[in-house]
Amino acid sequence: MRTDTGHVFKLEDYRPSDYLIPRTSLDFRLSPDATRVTAVLTIERREDVAASAPLVLDGDGLTLLGVAVDGQALAPAEYQATPDQLTIPKPPAAQRFELRLETEIAPSSNEALMGLYRSNNVYCTQCEAEGFRRITYFLDRPDILSVYTVRIEAPHNEAPLLLSNGNPVESGALADGRHYAVWHDPFPKPSYLFALVAGALGKVAGSFTTLSGREVELGIYVEPGKEGLAGYAMDALKRSMKWDEQAFGREYDLDVFNIVAVSDFNMGAMENKGLNIFNDKYVLADEETATDADFANIEAIIAHEYFHNWTGNRITCRDWFQLCLKEGLTVYRDHEFSADQRSRAVKRIAEVRTLRAHQFPEDQGPLAHPVRPRRYREINNFYTATVYEKGSEVVRMIRTILGPQTFRAGMDLYFERHDGEAATIEDFLKVFEDVSGRDLAQFALWYHQAGTPNLTVSSSYNAAAKTFTLEIEQSVPPTPSESRKRLMHIPLAFGLVGAGGKPVAWTAVDGAAVEDGVIHVRKRRHTVRFSGVSERPSVSLNRGFSAPVTLSVQQKADDQFFLASDDSDSFSRWQAFNTLLTDALIAAFRQVLGGKEPASAARLAELAGRIAGDETLEPAYRALALSLPGEADIARDIGKGIDPDAIFAAREALARTIAAANREVFWALYDSLADKGPFTPDAASAGRRALRNILLDYLSLLPEGTALAAAHFRAATNMTDRAAALTVLAHRHAGSPQAEEALATFEARYRGDALVLDKWFQIQAGVPGAQTVDKVRTLMQHPAFSIANPNRVRSLIGAFSSANQTGFHRADGQGYRFFAETVLEVEKRNPQVAARLATAMRSWRSLEPIRQDKARQALLQIANAENLSADLRDIVERTLA
């Protein structure tokens, strides 16, 4: 484990390395406890660097067995080696020389899952961001692009399959039952994209013919016996390859494309060139084991990693500050892909819900950072919702500002201009300035300035003058180390909505640039006046969520109700209803705190019933509209003095009101949506299941609800329905015999399937109430649980701490205490996973004072532990600051 050095890396300190490594040849002799790695590196001094410049290579926990330059072993006085660095103070004077390094590593004891490790007896690697230095000494930074040749040798019976990046070159048998394979990747790449996999795996094969007629062999490798679960992933891969050709003109560039699913993985998946490595959770699926959400995630992540081949691999990042250059852009691309494959309107609502649930709290709390950070202590902690999701929103805004054609021209120029390079955000913005002739300097603040901008908007109509006026004011709240903010360029899509949802015409506008339904907010205040407006409109703002901002709109409830039923923009229509729900929930929260019964929300409940039954709306859309803002969403919108128990009570009360008011409609719909015919994972079928399952959630609150949920569970023929019913039973009817029986049935049925049991852990970790912390402790002793496996840890501990508001934030602090202990326990093996878990505390300052104090104590308990890893120390200290 790397302990904290306290060093802060700064963007302004970037300078190119003195040396380059144009060629890298690696030879692995695999063995679980002592793998030998021989690296032969062609080292080249840059033209403008003095011959006396020392060569300093990165390492991390390495054991050096030998080092030679141009075939001559170096004497001990000629180099300095520590586990974390190799220095050759006086390298040869020649501009190019060959460095040969021999290291020994122990994959089987690598529990941090960075570098070369073992998962289920399979050797695999994870090198992003700085894992390659755990394999050999190297210039382990993304601007060092090298052409790799990799030879792997292992006993055939232990590792019949030997994979690396690029194309296969050669393979053969050796003495003593050993064998080898050689791979060559012609595309220069940074070390973080290196990968190796070796072991016994089953294969699902496929093929794809690119637009220009290149035949690509596709392989998805899974644990033997699980081949039947990789069909959906293979199909998603082919659709991704086709889509990238059509939408962005991007073709695949090697003879083979391989994906390997492993069961121990810190993140979702990894885009290593030609050899993507996946968390098996995002590959394996069938109707029996995966929910519709799992299918959608698999499709999106397969696409995401594949799209990285151009946005990340062919064009990579100059340094890790530029992480959003590949991640924000690739998320944007996978969002567009899913929107095209499924329903665009539904996809957008789901994206915005995710952004608000994960990125907004990050941007509004102690861990806030710009999409392109200027400093970091541990880069692993910057794979965040801000870099990924807000980074994607920024790309989306560029498209909104430029229009689709110019945006595409900019992307084409980006690929043409920077192919084969390690680029920066400035390079990215420049292509769009060049194709559009626009100045994006103010827009660029979206990359440089942290915090969620707020727009305050009020409107007025002058019937006599036929003018409609919007007063818009922007502000960006202060964030850590950025107290003063500059004014942003915010593209605010809008509509003036009249009777029947029809657009209200206007003849002229002044006060801001208005183009194609977008107001360009650039100043602190704009008075935007529309003239020639013959009726009083309702205004629909931030249509399609054109900018990732919060809105404070002074608008009458009547207008909100009107937009919620009549806005022609489906996103804004959803938004209007969601705002009404949020307002009602916040009001109810205050009533509960004041010891009152929440006021009735009859009008809202009636509208919920109308939306549920509106056949002109897609079922998936209706399901999203009916799912109430989560407890954490409500807490975020309240902002401070949070008492999660009061939020829970308020939310329960509204759910009951809606259920009771719509009993007949909901029942009839629930019955009519019952599955007929065989299961298909497509978006339309998934939408019907989603609607039926949210109706179940409401109906389960009425008398006979427990029996209904139990019947739903028994009748389920797929995991979506089964998991939904189990959640309703466990969360709404905790402790009932029906809930206990369903949990036991589920456990017995899926005992041998770790990924499915994760759902069982997760559902139980989410049971509301004070008792759950003890249940989670008990479940940690379950034979299927393992603190070394990131998926298990996230399903049980992660779900409890980040998704169970009443359980985790128990007023007596027991949830926090358990959390502190467990984070430290996880950290002993896997600092990266521990640090990510610890971010669950990021909103602690918004709690009411008693909980706040208990939360601080738990954070201090972590901070005061000895030998804290760089990962965990960084998160905890920033959270406490």
Ligand code: PHE
């Ligand atoms: N680069 C990966 C992705 O977003 C994420 C990742 C980061 C995986 C670091 C592993 C380690 O696609």
Ligand code: ZN
């Ligand atoms: Zn990515």
